[in-house]
Amino acid sequence: MVLITLVSSDEQNFPVERELLKQSGTIETLIVNMNLDDEDTDAAAMPIPLPNVKGDVLEKVIQWMEHHKGDPVKEGDNEDNNAEIVVPQWDDDFFKPAMYGSKHLELTVAASYLDIKNLLTLSCKAISNTFKGKTGPQIREEWGVPNEFTPEEEEAIRKENEWSE
């Protein structure tokens, strides 16, 4: 089993199975550019620095990739993203503990930086599920967003929203 070492922004080393890293477009490109797949290259001696991802976040990303090992890897733009995506139970449980804190957002940003499309899609959908069926004030409260609207402005938006059912 070939291991490739990832180095987080706080200089923690994570040896990761080569196969898992195919899920990350960014790391895959780096592996190709650094010739780490060549038999003559000593991959263990050439760690991949990831200056935009902290150790605790990278650990979560690796945990997610391990669970999704062997899943088909999405290519191209996430054009099929939609409101009807269902977050599988395992992923829901994985995201939930840190949902309203900065950790989940950091994980999602890492998924975007590392170009792990399935993780980005599911993570975004898990966030958007927190909005599901909620009112504006409920979303505000759950996400700790201040209310900047005057009662008149709020009423105007409410009126605009009346076109729909």
Added chain:
Amino acid sequence: MDFFALPDVFLRELMKTVSIKDRLSLRLSCRNFENLVACTHAGHFAYGYIIHGLLESTFSVRIGNILLKDFELSEKGVNKIVFARRQLFTGISIGQFEINMDDHNLTLEYLLAITRGMAIDVLGLVLNYDSEFDKCMQLMAEFPRSQHTLSLGYALDTSKLLSLPPLTMLDLRCERNPIPNYVFFHLLVAHTSLYLHTVAMTIDDFVNTLQIISSDSRSRSLQFSSENFTISCWLTFFGITKSSTANETIGEFEILEIVKKQNLLHLRFKDCLINLLQFEWNEEKRNVYVNISKSATQPNS
């Protein structure tokens, strides 16, 4: 970590997964969300349509799980829905979008304004009045990257029928007169799926039809009805008789299934699957429904 300080790419991805209903609620949560809702793509939704509203001279637009309802069928009403759309998203992708083209007050200009910013995979048009035919053709031309389907509720003039652009599906079941075979073959070659009432067809025409569908690499579908007696004669000519059994291969035909209770005969001819519904040997009065289908084939298969 400030939600709104996150990279644009992340916010755009996030907003593609939010339903239209939830986008409306987000607008009411804070100014940043209100702006984010207005400045992002809404993602992909399986279906949508424009219908007459509940009130007279109004229309409504459904997109996924939300109905934007009862807009006045006038410039003012159309401007209102354009405004509503601008508040909700910059663009949207829709799998199938259906429009009933019958209302002459719903002009091409209005339809284009309402559908602006929509990337539609399949544009499905329903047409019941010939007076709206040109509008229908113009609207299709405005969506050159979409596939088109057309359901006709009246018998279209042959010259117009032959001038239709290639369609994913053409439904002509309202035409009760048998379709002449030269028109039928034109339609069969031009369009992917055809739903017809009856066709003036000989046994050679039927074999040619099977050959054309079978040799096409695309997914194809054809439905028409014919007299039981005619189909019985054709099958007998091919060597398939009342005593034939399932899994039997006769010439180029294979009998896949016979369900006598339901009067169903299921055959294969090369890559075509043929379903005969309400089929009874030598029954003269009732019609049999013939469904011929073929799945898309891979280039190397």
